[in-house]
Every structure is written in C-alpha cells, then in structure tokens.
Amino acid sequence: MRVLLSAYDSRGGVEPLVGLAVRLQELGAEVRVCAPPDEEFAKRLVGVGVEMVPTGQSVRDLVTGKIPPSPGGVPRRAAELVAAFYDNVSAAAEGCDVLVATGLVPAVAGVKAVAEKLGVRYVYASYQPVSLPSPHHPPMPRPGRPLPADVTDNRELWDRDVEDAQAVFGEAVNTHRASIGLPPVDNVRDHVFTDRPWLAADPVLAPWQQPADLGVVQTGAWVLPDERPLPAGLTAFLDAGTPPVYVGFGSIPMRDPEGVARATIEAIRAQGRRAVLSRGWADLALIDDQDDCFVVGEVNHQALFRRAAAVVHHGGAGTTTTATWAGVPQVVVPQGADQPYFAGRVAELGIGAAHDGPTPAFASLSAALETALAPGTRARATAVAAAFRADGAAVAAKLLLDAAG
Template sequence: MRVLLSTIGSRGDVQPVVALAAQVKALGHDARVCAPPDFRDQVEGLGIPFTPVGPELRSTGKARPAAGPLTPEQRRWMVEASLAGQFEAVTAAAEGCDVIVAGGYLLLAARTVAERMGVRYVMASYCPAFLPSPHHAPPVYPMLGQEPADGTVDNLTLWARDAQRWNDTWGTPLNAHRASAGLPPVTDVRSHLYTDTPWLAADPTLGPWPTPAELDVVQTGAWILPDERPLSAELEAFLDAGEPPVYFGFGSIGAPQALSKNMIEAARALGRRAIVLRGWADLELPDDEPDCLSIGEVNQQALFQRVAAVVHHGGAGTTTAAARAGAPQVVIPQHVDQHYWAQRVHDLGIGTAHAPGAPTADSLTEALARALEPDLAARAKAVAPAVRTDGAVAAARLLIAADPVETIA
C-alpha cells in the first residue's frame, strides 16, 4: 500500500502526519508526505519522499499576529492561491497512492483529488474542538475577524454559523476546481471535508470525544513522533546547575517581543530559573544573567521531564508532550484550538489556563505560582501515565488492516 499524508500549517500540523508516515513505513508500506517546504529536511531525513505545498511559513510567523484580521480582498486572494497550490501539489504527490490522509483542517483539495483518482480519503483532526458537537463551541479564527464565544449563544447555533463560514469562504473556489475535474459541486464544504467518519488524532485523556455525538468519530490517540535527539551540552549544563527551571515557549506562532521580558520577570519573581524557546518569533532574552537560557529547536520529550513547569501557547503537540512528561502547565491561548487545550488543562487539574491574549509579568507570575503548587504538580504526575503513546501505530494499522475494529482494540 502507498499512503499520502498531507497537511497545511506549522509544526503542530505537520509533526503528526510525519509520525504517521514513519509508522506506515515501519509496517512495511510506502508513505509520502505533502507539507509546507519548511519541513522538507525533517521528512527526507526519515527516508520519506516529500512534496512541498504552499509557501515557506516561518518567514510569516512573526508578522501575522500583529497584522490583524485579513481584509475581504486579502482573504479571497489567500483562499484562491491556497487552493490552487493545494490542488497542484496534492495531485502530484498522490500519484500511485491508494489512500490520502488529510491532517488538520485546511487541506481542502485532498478529498477532491481522492475522488478524481478513485482512492480512499481520510480526514484527521488533532483536536475535538474542530469537529462539530453540541458539547463544545467551534474554534476561533482571528484572521477572519472572529472573537471567542462569550457564552450567550448555544453551541449548535455557533456550529451552524461555522458551517456557513466554510461555505462562504471556500465554496465557490472549491467548486470551480471540482467542475474542472468533472465532479459535482458540494453544498456543505465542512461536511465534505470532514466526512461522516473523521479520525481524531488526540489523546483520549486530554481530548476525549464527547458522547452522545452526531459524528461517528474514530479516536486513535495523538500521533507522536518519537524523538531520540540528545539535549545540547549547553542545555545539559544549565539543567545540572540548579533546581529545575521553568520552560517558556510559543513554538511556531508569532508573539510580541515584550513577552520574553514578562516571562523572565515572572520566573524571577518566584525564584525560578528560566529556559526560553526562541521559536519562529525569535524571542530574545532581556539580559544575559546566568539564571536564564535561550534555546532553539529542542527535544521536548526529553526536556519536559526535567523542568518545573511548561508555559506555552496551547498547541496540541506541546500540551500532549507536557502532559506525557508530567510537567504542570500554564497555557496562554491565542487562537483556534488553543482555547480548548487551555480549558482541558484547567479541567484536568494539570495546570492553569491564563486569560487569552498577551500576558503581563504580574498575570504570568500569578498563573505560574498556581502551576507550581505541590497539589497541582502532583496531579500532573498522576495523569501522565494515562496519556497514550501508540496513537500513530494504531492509525497506521487502521490504514492497512482489513478489519479496522480489530486493530484499534
């Protein structure tokens, strides 16, 4: 079997499909990855063929949060350019494949390409919040000018509005591509993309699919790529030089430079050392004092086992890695699914949910102080063993097995 794993987005969107591709390969089948060009080296380093889709994303990482919502003209151009690029890249990458797996929520071309080729299509979400349910509100897209729900409108109404936004944004250009492929138009873009049986690549403890539910969701567990990279000598020396520090990182999303200063002030107010991930926002330390260290890309799976707490933006991957390590968390959500993960961390008692938006030194100090309390740290340690590590294995077996029910049991 030959499988195409494709996605659009930053590291949190790409890492899961790479994990699944690696497991498909380990089971003796062919896997290909179609993703933004930023991740070519990582994918090809695993011996997996790679096809780029869309522009390089890192160069836009700092600009988007400060730029505000897109204008209607910018949105229309972005949608049309994105779809054209997707159809070109996915069509080329899918040649000879038996199944196309779309990871995330913005790969709209994959199902049409699969239909035209007559092959199987699977859509996988990394968070329950992306899938319609009366138990939660839909995710928030700031670039579309949206604000988080204020609780005055019921979830079913919010999901109906969400479906209309999908149609208004993507319907006309998607159907133009389908018409050129000789396929009928779709009237419900979101349902077309998600299918009646979407997969949920999220851990059942951290992000359970609520019941009763309208969708027949297949929850595999999070798709985690094992990381065997050693920590750098500089980082090892810093960790060994004192008590466990606090980790601060916003990954591949943009962040204001003042954030770094506020993070260090919060750690120092509590007598803690700090590690700051530069990330795609290129966060810089406010000074060169020895109680803080700036780092680049790192093995989170190894590092998070040795820190006092993890302060982050609430991406699915970082939330899962911190939970697996038993590290208490402070989640500072910015957009999309991050609000969901912040709430789940709070509800599980394994960390604190900071208010959305840019934190101050005082607000960070308060949230971090709570996360470092012994009862919360103990709860984080207790929940860690329940977080599954075999989600990618289960998903790979589902793709290739004759009896998917047997493989998931």
C-alpha cells in the same frame, strides 16, 4: 501499500504526521508527506527517513509577515491552497491506496478532490475535538466571521458554521472543482470532514464526547519518541542547577516579544526559578546576561520538558500534547483557535493553570506559576502522564492498512 499524508499547518500540525509516517513504514507501507516548504519541516521528515513534497507557501513567512498580504485576502489564499495541494498531491499520489489530510480547509479540499478523481480512500484527521461539530462545544470562528454574541445554543452555532465555511471557502473550492470536472459542493465543511473523521488526540487530554452526530474515530495522539540529543550547551545549563521553567510560544508571533520575554523571565525569577526561553517564531530573546537563563532554538521538546519544573506555552495541540505526555506542569497562555480549549483542559485536569488572557504580565503569570509549581500539580501531571496513550500513531497506521485490505 502506499500512503500519502498531507498538512498545511505549523510545526505542531506537521509533527504528528512524522509519527504516523514512521509507524506506517514499520508496517511495510511506502509513505510520502505533502507539507509546507519550511526548512524545519523538511529537516524533521528527512531525519526519520520520510520523503517530503513541499507544497504551498512557507507557513512561517506567512505567519510572521515576510510574505505580504495578497490583494484578494483570504479568498485568494484559499484558491491558491486548493490548487497547490491538488496539483502536488495528484503528482505524488500515483499508486496510492489512501490519502490522509489535516490542516486548513482549502488545502484539505484539494486533497479530497484528488481522492475523488483517483477513486482512492480518503481520511480527514483533526488534532483537537473543538474543530469537529458537536453539541458539547461551539465552533471556532472562521476568518472574518465572529460567532454571534446573542446565540448560545451549540447546534445553532454549528449550523451557522456551515454557512460561514461556505462563505469563506466555497467559491475557491467550487471554482477549482469546476476546472477539474468535479461537481460543486454546497457544504464545504462536511464535504472535507466526512461523516467519519479521525481525532488524533489523547482521550484523557482531549476526549470526544458522546452523543454526537459524527462517527468520530479517536485513535489517540500521533506521537513518536524523539531520540535526538539536547545541545551540549543546554545540557550543561540543565545540569548546573535546579530544573528551570520553559517558556515558548511556538509558531505564534507575539505582538511585543520584548515585553513578553521580560514579564515571563521576571515572573519566573520571582518564584526562585531559572528559565529556558525558546526563540520560536516570535523571536524571543534574553533580557540580560545573567546566568540563570538560557535561550534555545529548535530542540527535542520531549527531552527538554522532562527536565523542566514547568512549561509556559501558547496551548497549541502539539505543545500541550508533548507537555502532558512528559508529565510536566503547564501554564497555558492561549492566543486563539483551539488554544483556549487546551488551556481549559489543562486547568480542569489539574495539571497546570490557564492564564487569563493572551498577554502575560508579571502579576498574572506569577499567579499562574504558583499554581503550576505547587507540589499537587506536579503529582497530578505525573498521574495523567501515566494514563497517556502513546500508541495513537500505531493504532492509526493499523487502521489505514486494514481499511486498504
């Protein structure tokens, strides 16, 4: 059996495909992954023996502004993504039995078009429930289309989301479909989601609520035990004192990285704690040369989080999932998209605190850290970690093989 997995996303959106790919290979499947051409993605996939097909532009360069905005803005980028994923997936999907797509709608639409042309099974997967239509939560705003402040009914908001998604992506998707001989679609969102999307999220951390209109298949999070050792310098720092507080914002380019680093380190020191600062795409750096702080680049988060007193992060699905699995208390400083949802879930579960607003300040972060570092929060985080379903990738792999016969 041959399976192609695809994502146009940041590291947190590509990492789950690593877990699924490995589990598929263990069941005897041949696997390829179409993902952005960022070096860290390729290195991670090669490290587990999975072939990667670079597709689209560098996500990091786009997010950090190294690639200038295109003249046509979002519509132009959408058209480029549809074409890039259609072309690359078409070339890589020869002999494939199933295509699995996640990430941005235009990229997913390109994969869906390949599945139609080849007549093979197609699965759309989301890493969080809030991107899927449900009466229990509102949609996330589309680019340039804020949610109307005077509408509070979730069903009405999701009806409007159909119109918003069509307005933002419809022309790009349908122009490409016409060029390859496929009919137009008048509901791009539901076209790519299908009526039976998969939810690759832990059912305790991010449950799918019934009743709902979609037949969602919740597999559990696609995680893979990471056996990579921590760097020697980091290990020496961890061994030299009490568990530190980790601070990292992943693929988020913070507006004032120096101010963020200062506020977080000073708040951590006020709690009598040491700190590990992750550079991330914000390029965070230490504020002085004191020996109670250490800065890291790309490391094994699973191993590091298990040695931390708490984790301060942006609330992306990947980082929140890893921290929850590690049983470490969290402070979520949400920046947008699905991150406010995960901040709320962390607070509701009692495994950490949701920071008020996207910009950490000394006072606000200190208050959140007091909650996260309380003994009761650690006990609750340990209990939730014990209930975490770590077999989601294996469940999804078996479902794909069974469906393909």
